[in-house]
Amino acid sequence: MENFDVIVIGAGSVGMAAGYELAKKGVRTLLLDAFDPPHTMGSHHGDTRIIRHAYGEGVQYVPLALRAQQLWEELAGLSGMTLFARTGVLGAGPLGSPFLAEMQVSAKQFSLPLEVMSAEEINERWKGMNLPDSFYGCYESNAGVLYSERCITAYRELATRQGAVLLTHTRVTDVQVEPDHVTVTTDQGTYRGEKLLLSAGAWNPALLRSLGLQLPLVPTRKTVAWFAADEQLYSSEKFPAFVFELEDSTYYGFPSVDGTGVKIGRHDGGHPIDPDQLDRTFGTYPSDEGDVRSFLEAYMPQAAGPLQQGRVCIYTLTPDEHFLIDRHPEHEHVVITAGFSGHGFKFASAIGEAASQLLTDGRTVHDLSLFTLNRL
Template sequence: MLVDRDRHFDVIVIGVGGIGSATVYELARSGNDVLGIERHGIPHTKGSSHGHTRMIRRAYHENPEYMAMIDQAYTRWEQLEDEWGEQLLYKTGSIAAGRPSCDLVSGALETCHEHSVPFEKIDGESASERFPGFQFPSEYEVVVQSDGGFVRPEAATIAHVELARQLGATIQSETKVTSWESTIDGVKVKTEDGQYKADRLVIAAGAWIGKMVESLEGIVSPERQVLSWLQPNNETHFTPENCPVFLISDDDNIHYGFPTFGKPGVKFGRHYHLNERVDPDEMDHSVNEHDMEVLTQSGEKYLNVSGEDPFGFETCIYTNTPDRDFIIDTLPNHPEVTVLGGFSGHGYKFAGVIGKIAADLANGKDPEIDISLFEIDR
């Protein structure tokens, strides 16, 4: 689509992936003339918002402070479903399993107790009987929470973008941003195809945010992540009706996964995989033998699956901060620029909420949620 270079927008959003698409939608919804610029297609597989499923859960082990956002996250996915007319959120229940002393289990229990989230705590043997797709060690504790589930990221990105376009937003895909700068009357964004002007700017560039914002380059760390789809020994044990989304700690690592959905096999990964920091422009998107071995061996340890004939593997990128908490803030000395990033492998579930916060910040409003946890200078 050709965009008038002389047109002055209210807001430009750099990055129209999972978070950026929600931001474009929320800005358009609040009456802004918004331009979204995406360097790849929409959706695409080079970032962090693909793979058919993304987890959502209330038993939040990372930090109970995120619970201020979780109710709104569920509400916004449900509202998006209603407006788009297609199911995007699937509630399967969630499992957090590991030794009683591990951070995953203790953190999930802390959040549930502190925020009155209903849950069950059962031992590993009982959990394996209830959910025969799993094989937990008997000494494990398993926290079962009924509201957990998954969101369809590709479908949700399309919904956000198309609804934003219906509200008047302009979307420019396959367009690489080369730089941006503040001007006397707002911002100027330069791309390989030309330049665009606006009053305000939101940068939601995912793994590229450090390249877009120099002050964040030493803070955010893109990391290569690998996903597998393993072959179940009994397919009925892994349908969304019978298999919760899951997190399993083995003391050293947290593994995670989903029921069969969107493509054959049980989706299974290891959180922060091999801790490989990468340049997103140079990352190897192929999967090697070591990647496969790590995931198939761990999958066979905890799931009733065969590691011999996996259905497939994919890569994606985490963009981590040192404390694994998000960055949602305006830039110091650039109040017209909002930055969204560092989602550290657990941000997608909050896309709608983050989009609303970003729209409020861009429009000079105080967000309804306290975002001091996400300040750049925390």
């Protein structure tokens, strides 16, 4: 049986980042993944993710977002890959939006550049916008878009270069936790580790149940779609990424990157699923296209062209949509990263760093008090 200092189950966004952080410290690291990352079975595919700093979901996220940005830029330098585009990000919604108010609190507390704009100013600056007078927005010029699959590839190459062992197409079938080690059985073999990181996304709930934790984590079917758009209005050189918090729904989207069309998704809603039984066919539900097309017709009409493509992905939701980053309550040598609730990718670099610190130092420089297990 092969022995490792740390075994990582799930080499996606956080797992691969943690694998690199561990390996560069000289930690003997085994990364296990049921697929071959980057892949289309989890929560990191679809080309792009938004990264924001003046965070509307809570000012507590801002230091983590800023550290994540720094780490993504370092990763780009180390890998020689383009991982980030500073497109700017516009948050928009009706007057009185709690999300936009929290963006302004975050920006003020951390001295972040944030431009508060009326609907008229937004429609004038970006001719592809059609906001009603009852809306306003907050524009963050330093924010932008991460190329998510490239980010995974960069971490994978650097982690393995540093000596991490990555086993792909390797499904975990059993985890046994002893007082001073863990034994992980897979369909390819059995491995022993002194410590364990669980970062298996939508497969975390089943793994956690096997370790005696019944947590309210809900894997949820989500979709994104790309629509043909007027490139003079919506190209990534001219148009920002965006998040709209409406009265009864939330949408996010991206400018057209290299002519691929405007990409858009609905953040709220979705259908609870078993990740092993997920129907990955876009269009299974009329709302797959209908919801996002209706949004575009209302607020960005020249981007509501023919559907170019649609993808199915997965959120793993917590009840409060804050993350879960903590140790197992009965096993100090088991660290859990889970429940990223559709807004975790941007933080993956910093969470990977935090997880590696918890595993090697027993503590982390990051404030993770919002993400404790005992709140659930």
